[in-house]
Amino acid sequence: MAKKKQYWLFKSDPDDFSWQDLLESPDQTACWDGVRNYQARNLIRDEMKEGDRVLFYHSQLKPPVVMGTAVIVKESYPDDTAWEEGNKHFDKRASEENPIWQMVDIQAEKEFNFPVSLPEMRETDALEGMMLLKRGSRLSVQPVDAKHFQWIVKRGNRKKA
Template identity: 35%
Template sequence: MAYWLFKTEPSECSIDDFARAPHTPVVWEGVRNYQARNMLRDNVKKHDLVFIYHSSCKLIGIAGIAKVVREAYPDPSQFDSNSAYFDVKSAADKPRWVAVDLVFVEKLPTLLPLDKLKSSTKLNELPLVQKGSRLSVMPVTETQWQVILALD
């Protein structure tokens, strides 16, 4: 099992969306960065755990945990011309983008803000706290995972 951090805008997909239907898979779609796509496609596996990180909002930070229940498959939004994630260059026989399915595990009692993550010297190597890191999908080591859980 591996550990991940997925960034999301809560107006699109928040930990509360997962919690409302805890046993219903949520399609993690719309990743349009090649490096993040490659991690989803090549490294994210069934049963991996994921921190859900709220970004581009008033309260930024880790909001909860989800689990991967379906590995990478063609992102359906790339073919939907009504979707904000539509990609005219994607073809059904050669999709460019992938999605994974996640289910709710837990909501943290309080949001774990970025400042608190940055203040831990044990997390200096976490991509999220490094300058210029903008990926929406990033690996978290088991040690980093445990440090983050202990911060809560």
């Protein structure tokens, strides 16, 4: 039986890797590396599947915004930045034999007509219970309910006046 499609939110600091960087990557595809939290790593390793859809969230903008959607095009594999000395994601405990950290590849799907801001998301009852909106929610990758994903996509894709 095929696994049900899941939905995710990936947080990115646009100074490190922006939506524009994804759009300018070959085939608009890039690896999602540098995740150094065990809970987030476990989601990448155990839950994320090819075809799952992603909200691409710029976390360090004022206000933070969802820029658009992406799709997971390659499932979990070792994050080699962890054992590259000099890489900002280097982890001396990791190696090719003991990779510890995982990554997936994502491909840009659709840029929103209007990025959806965090304040806008906080103001609607439709997103009640969304992990991103909970106090203390710091995971850089997190699951999103289908109904929350659909609301954000609809809001972001509304027609320009």
